[in-house]
Amino acid sequence: MNIAAKAAIVGWGHTKFGKLDALSLEDLIQAAAREALDDAGVDAAQVDAVWLGQFNSGLVPDGFASSMILGADPALRFKPAIRCENACASGSAAIQSALDAIAAGRVKVALVVGAEKMTGLDTAGVTRALAGASYQKEEAGMSFPQIFAEYAKAYASEYGDPTEALAHISVKNHANALANPLAQMHRPITLDYALNVSDKNPLIADPLKLSDCSLISDGAAAIVLVAADMAKDFRRAVGFRAFEQVSDLLPLSAKKLTAFEGPARAFAKAYEVAGITVDDLSLAEVHDCFTIAELLTVEAIGLAGPGGGRRAVIEGQTLRGGRLPINLSGGLKAKGHPVGATGVSMHVMIARQLMGEAGDMQVDDAKLGLAFNMGGGAVASAVSILEPLR
Amino acid sequence: MNIAAKAAIVGWGHTKFGKLDALSLEDLIQAAAREALDDAGVDAAQVDAVWLGQFNSGLVPDGFASSMILGADPALRFKPAIRCENACASGSAAIQSALDAIAAGRVKVALVVGAEKMTGLDTAGVTRALAGASYQKEEAGMSFPQIFAEYAKAYASEYGDPTEALAHISVKNHANALANPLAQMHRPITLDYALNVSDKNPLIADPLKLSDCSLISDGAAAIVLVAADMAKDFRRAVGFRAFEQVSDLLPLSAKKLTAFEGPARAFAKAYEVAGITVDDLSLAEVHDCFTIAELLTVEAIGLAGPGGGRRAVIEGQTLRGGRLPINLSGGLKAKGHPVGATGVSMHVMIARQLMGEAGDMQVDDAKLGLAFNMGGGAVASAVSILEPLR
Numbered sequence: 076m077n078i079a080a081k082a083a084i085v086g087w088g089h090t091k092f093g094k095l096d097a098l099s100l101e102d103l104i105q106a107a108a109r110e111a112l113d114d115a116g117v118d119a120a121q122v123d124a125v126w127l128g129q130f131n132s133g134l135v136p137d138g139f140a141s142s143m144i145l146g147a148d149p150a151l152r153f154k155p156a157i158r159c160e161n162a163c164a165s166g167s168a169a170i171q172s173a174l175d176a177i178a179a180g181r182v183k184v185a186l187v188v189g190a191e192k193m194t195g196l197d198t199a200g201v202t203r204a205l206a207g208a209s210y211q212k213e214e215a216g217m218s219f220p221q222i223f224a225e226y227a228k229a230y231a232s233e234y235g236d237p238t239e240a241l242a243h244i245s246v247k248n249h250a251n252a253l254a255n256p257l258a259q260m261h262r263p264i265t266l267d268y269a270l271n272v273s274d275k276n277p278l279i280a281d282p283l284k285l286s287d288c289s290l291i292s293d294g295a296a297a298i299v300l301v302a303a304d305m306a307k308d309f310r311r312a313v314g315f316r317a318f319e320q321v322s323d324l325l326p327l328s329a330k331k332l333t334a335f336e337g338p339a340r341a342f343a344k345a346y347e348v349a350g351i352t353v354d355d356l357s358l359a360e361v362h363d364c365f366t367i368a369e370l371l372t373v374e375a376i377g378l379a380g381p382g383g384g385r386r387a388v389i390e391g392q393t394l395r396g397g398r399l400p401i402n403l404s405g406g407l408k409a410k411g412h413p414v415g416a417t418g419v420s421m422h423v424m425i426a427r428q429l430m431g432e433a434g435d436m437q438v439d440d441a442k443l444g445l446a447f448n449m450g451g452g453a454v455a456s457a458v459s460i461l462e463p464l465r
Numbered sequence: 466m467n468i469a470a471k472a473a474i475v476g477w478g479h480t481k482f483g484k485l486d487a488l489s490l491e492d493l494i495q496a497a498a499r500e501a502l503d504d505a506g507v508d509a510a511q512v513d514a515v516w517l518g519q520f521n522s523g524l525v526p527d528g529f530a531s532s533m534i535l536g537a538d539p540a541l542r543f544k545p546a547i548r549c550e551n552a553c554a555s556g557s558a559a560i561q562s563a564l565d566a567i568a569a570g571r572v573k574v575a576l577v578v579g580a581e582k583m584t585g586l587d588t589a590g591v592t593r594a595l596a597g598a599s600y601q602k603e604e605a606g607m608s609f610p611q612i613f614a615e616y617a618k619a620y621a622s623e624y625g626d627p628t629e630a631l632a633h634i635s636v637k638n639h640a641n642a643l644a645n646p647l648a649q650m651h652r653p654i655t656l657d658y659a660l661n662v663s664d665k666n667p668l669i670a671d672p673l674k675l676s677d678c679s680l681i682s683d684g685a686a687a688i689v690l691v692a693a694d695m696a697k698d699f700r701r702a703v704g705f706r707a708f709e710q711v712s713d714l715l716p717l718s719a720k721k722l723t724a725f726e727g728p729a730r731a732f733a734k735a736y737e738v739a740g741i742t743v744d745d746l747s748l749a750e751v752h753d754c755f756t757i758a759e760l761l762t763v764e765a766i767g768l769a770g771p772g773g774g775r776r777a778v779i780e781g782q783t784l785r786g787g788r789l790p791i792n793l794s795g796g797l798k799a800k801g802h803p804v805g806a807t808g809v810s811m812h813v814m815i816a817r818q819l820m821g822e823a824g825d826m827q828v829d830d831a832k833l834g835l836a837f838n839m840g841g842g843a844v845a846s847a848v849s850i851l852e853p854l855r
Contacts (some may be wrong), residue, residue, distance in 0.1 A: 078571045101602065125712075130528070136605065138522030138597025139552035142715045142844050153730055156712035156845065157558045158550045160528035168547045174560050180566030181468045207528025212491065215526065322515075322546035325532045340543055454532050455546065 077348045078178035079315035082185075083306040083464055084298050086115020087423040092294035092411030093259040100135050100192040101143045103413075107190050107295035108147035114298035115309065119148035122299075123182040124155040128169035128189035129415035130162055132207040133200075135192045143280065143447035144188050151186075161322075162208035163364060164450030167416025167457030171320055173300050182300045190295035191420030201291050205414070208451050210326040213230065220280035220288055222327060223365040224454050227282050234382030238282065241366035242269035243388050245286045245408060251395070252405025254435035259290050259411030268462070287366040292411030296420040303464075311465040313426040316349035316443065320457045327452055335368075338449060339375040341456040345445075346377075349460045353377035356399055356460075357441040358428055360421040362449035365407040369393075372447060373401070397425060397439065403428070403436045418448035418457060429463040467738045468568035469705035472518055472575075473696040474688050476505020477813040481803030482684035483649040490582040491533045492526050493803075498537035498578050501687035505699065507577035509538035512689075513543040513572040518559035518579035519805035520552055521588075522597040525582045531828050539575075552598035554840030555579065556808025557847030558769070561710055563690050575694045576659055579809030580685035591681050595804070598841050600716040609672035610678055612717060612842050613755040617672050619722035619756065624772030628672065629757035632659035633778050635676045635798060638753060639786070642795025644825035649680050649801030652678075677756040682801030686810040693854075702854040703816040706739035706833065710847045717842055725758075728839060729765040731846040735822060735835075736767075739850045743767035746850075747831040748818055749809040752839035753796040759783075762837060763791070785828065793818070793826045808838035808847060819853040 089109025090103055098106070104127065114117055125144040130136070141158035145151040159168035166189030173185040193201050197416040202218050209222055210213075230237050246266050252258035268276055277286050306312035321344065323337035324329060330336065346352060353376055361376070363369035373384035378392055378399060388394065393401040404410045404424040407417060425444035427433040433441075446459040476510055478500025488496070493515065502509055515534040521527070531548035535541040549558035556579030563575040583591050592608050599605075599612055620627050636656050642648035658666055659676040666674050696702035711734065713720060713727035720726065736742060743766055751766070753759035764775035768782055768789060777783065781789040794800045794814040797807060815834035817823040823831075838847040 076570060078569045080728060081569075098603070102761070132521070132528030136597055136601045138520070139550070139599075139715065139844065141551055141842075142712045145712060145714055152714055153711050153727060155561075155710040156551070157562065157710075159552055159562075160548045161531055171545075172547065172549075172565065175562065175565040175569045175571060177569075178571065179468045179471075179565045181491055181565060181568065204528070207526055209529075214536070225826045307850075320545040321543050322532045322535060324535055324542055325529065327470055332827070337543060412513070451529055451532075454529065 077317055079318035081178040081303050082174050082300045083303050083312040084422065084426050085301050085306065085309040085312050085425060086111050086117065086299040088114060089257055089420060089423045090295050091257050091290045092413055095293040097163040098293060098393040100137050100140060103293060103295035104188050104190045105147040105444050107297035108186060111186065111297035111299050113177065117184060117299050119150035121184050122151060122186045123184050124176060125186045126169040126173050127158040128166035128418055129158055130160060130161060130165050130191060131361055133204040135195060153393055160453040162450035163322040163414050164418055164448045164455040164457050165415040167448040170418065170422060171318060171457065174318055177300060177302050178283060183305060186297065187300060187301040187419060188295060188297040189416040191413035191415040192293050193291050193413060194293050195362050197457045213326050213328055218280065220283050223367050224280035224283050225327060226332050226371065227367040233333040237370055237385055238270065240370050240385035240388040241287055244338050245269045245365040246370045247394055248402050248406040248408035251403050253408030255404050255410055258405040258409055260409045283365055288441040289364045289407035292413040294411060294413035294416045296416045296423050298419060298422055306464050311430050313429050313465040316460040316462050317345040318459045319348065322455050323453055325454055325455050334381055335371040335375040335453045337453045338372060341458040342376050344366060344461040345458040345460050351465045353399060356392040356443050356445050358400045358403055358438050359445040360404060360424050361401055363402060363408050364412060421446035421448055422459060425461045428463055466592040467707055469564045469708035471568040471693050472564050472690045473693050473702040473704050474812065474816050475691050475696065475699040475702050476501050476507065476604060476689040477816060478504060478687040479647055479810060479813045480685050481647050482682045482803055484584045485683040488683060489493055490527050490530060490580060493582060494533045494578050495537040497533050497685035497687035498576060501689050502578065505689035507574060507689050509540035511574050512541060512544055512576050513574050514566060515576045516559040517548040518556035518808060519548055520550060520555050520581060523594040525585060544825060551845040552840035554808055554838045554845040554847050555805040555837040560709060560808065560812060561847065567690060567692050573695060575690040576687065577690060578685060578687040579804040579806040581803035582683050583681050583803060584683050603716050603718055608670065610673050614670035614673050615717060615758050616722050617757040617760065619625045623723040627757065627760055627775055630760050630775035630778040631677055632656055634756040634759045635659040637784055638792050638796040638798035641793050642799030645794050645800055648795040648799055649682050650799045670684050673725055674754060679754045679797035679802040682803040684801060684803035684806045686806045686813050688809060688812055696854050701820050702817050703851050704854040706850040706852050707735040708849045709734040709738065712791040712845050713843055715844055722769055725765040725843045727843045728762060731848040732766050735848040735850050743789060746833050746835050748790045748793060748828050749835040749837065750794060750814050751837040753792060753798050754802060767775050790828055793828065811836035811838055812849060815851050819851055
């Protein structure tokens with residue numbers, strides 16, 4: 076059953092991603108919230124409830140942030156607010172919660188914000204905070220680059236060296252970000268740079284180099300969701316053909332590392348609900364926290380069988396103009412990855428494409444777009460399939 | 466509209482609350498989850514989705530805990546999981562999210578766990594972690610006792626000294642906990658002790674003394690929720706006459722401190738939806754994080770007008786046998802307050818009363834019970850009104 080079909084996205088806001096020293100978490104949340112309400116033409120008084128997707132885990136001292144959304148407009152005071160946290164899939168957890176409330180009929184108009192303030196800490200501090208999203212009983216002391224390096228090593232050992240494909244992914248996402256003014260990094264890189272360890276591209280966690288890792292970012296994104304029967308009252312509307320979430324066990328030791336099992340299940344469920352195959356998709360935004368994650372996603376999403384993702388990537392299937400353009404926004408790799416914002420940002424990027432409002436990122440004739448937001452090492456996997464309603 | 470009526474509580478689990486050195490957050494979550502499934506007679510494979518209410522904010526290094534629930538049973542792997550965080554109202558936020566999913570028809574059987582591991586840190590560390598739930602831009606460095614001391618001072622200045630009423634609340638909740646084997650503290654206190662500052666009852670934040678403050682606790686509670694149309698298949702079922710949540714602004718400076726405005730709105734909405742008044746309630750579990758919070762709740766809940774709560778308390782209206790027995794479990798004051806567990810624990814305590822399974826805590830002829838779970842200084846206010854279905 077596609078209960079997500081009962082809601083539509085009718086507006087959005089999105090701060091620039093980057094090191095935004097002048098903006099606090101609260102500033103980011105409220106900027107995105109106001110922009111989304113303005114964009115939708117929704118008065119704050121019409122909002123029935125708000126949700127925040129945010130990871131935190133020590134990134135900021137603000138331990139209770141859902142009600143910060145209410146500060147965006149005096150009319151939001153006394154609305155229900157909930158923060159959802161599923162590590163890097165927190166934004167999608169917030170969207171899913173709002174979709175449930177709309178399908179339940181409790182809420183007609185929902186404001187969902189995803190936000191993260193990360194650059195207040197130094198890199199070591201951020202690495203430590205993010206590491207909290209791993210299984211502390213077995214993985215304490217491991218960083219997330221190290222966790223995804225385990226995936227890369229397992230992949231190499233099962234299917235052969237993925238280095239070339241990973242470099243292509245990095246080059247593609249850096250190139251795509253050039254068309255996205257909101258992206259954190261506007262710096263094209265060469266295949267040669269991405270392929271080789273160098274002073275400027277050091278190993279972070281063997282075999283992953285700097286060019287394989289996503290960014291540390293501040294940023295927020297927001298969407299206004301309304302009950303589908305209200306969509307006709309808005310100048311544009313994007314609907315959900317599917318929204319599916321699958322969670323897997325936290326310990327790495329409990330999972331196969333040569334494939335993304337949880338994500339594969341989430342894609343399969345979403346395709347079934349939407350009644351589509353991967354070839355019906357016009358574009359996808361996927362969770363390239365590390366290039367190996369995008370490679371494994373290329374397989375889980377159905378572009379290639381086990382071990383075949385490298386060839387699909389190197390052939391250019393995921394480039395603009397390819398079989399399925401992936402991360403035209405620049406992805407987490409170059410757009411940036413303010414953790415709690417990412418899932419909401421993906422929805423904004425897809426919605427803009429479907430409405431023909433993606434600027435230089437725009438693909439022709441976008442009919443169906445997919446967002447895949449992941450928490451931890453393939454732990455929380457959320458897949459949305461979006462379509463234009465009007 | 467009471468969308469919460471579409472769900473019923475059919476089983477529960479509840480660890481002892483206290484300093485549980487041998488149990489990790491994961492152990493607590495999984496113990497409560499397994500007990501709730503066993504109690505409901507639900508096979509883990511029947512569960513459609515799980516929710517976790519947890520505050521954390523540095524209490525434990527585990528930064529991504531929703532999927533820990535899945536470790537409770539192999540059949541839970543790949544179920545959707547979301548963590549909800551609304552400071553001390555995290556447990557209720559998780560319940561509300563599950564109620565939405567059930568009313569939406571996405572989920573027929575939900576497992577909701579609330580949990581917190583607090584005693585791994587020393588008292589200063591816990592105080593610092595909890596302080597994260599205040600507005601850091603204006604209140605950084607303030608502890609929660611200091612925040613609620615502001616309410617007590619404002620109340621005293623507006624209506625006169627509340628000390629005697631606060632002492633009665635403390636004495637009552639300590640006495641009530643004696644009947645609750647799961648309570649952290651089984652130690653009756655005298656009115657004389659609670660009234661006076663002493664070596665054993667020092668000021669924590671003037672005018673609040675040790676006897677006015679709730680406990681630092683480890684613990685977890687869980688409930689199994691099913692779609693109301695399935696309730697007949699279970700040996701017992703507790704329904705929701707209402708579930709309402711209201712969020713207020715985070716800064717203390719934005720709020721009146723002489724009354725609980727957000728909670729009063731949540732009570733009023735819940736009564737309206739349920740079609741009842743306070744005098745229809747058989748009992749209530751309310752958020753006595755500090756005795757001043759219970760006093761302000763006595764007014765917000767409708768037992769007394771502004772400033773009249775002291776008299777209602779001193780007269781014994783909230784005692785067992787009084788007009789509305791409050792916190793027969795011992796409350797946060799003596800049952801304990803593992804932050805994320807508290808909202809779920811309240812629902813378990815009320816459900817047991819309504820089913821006649823509350824042991825020595827049992828009140829006669831319990832027909833309607835209320836749970837009031839609050840995050841921050843009257844920021845997130847969740848009110849449930851529960852009734853026996855069968």
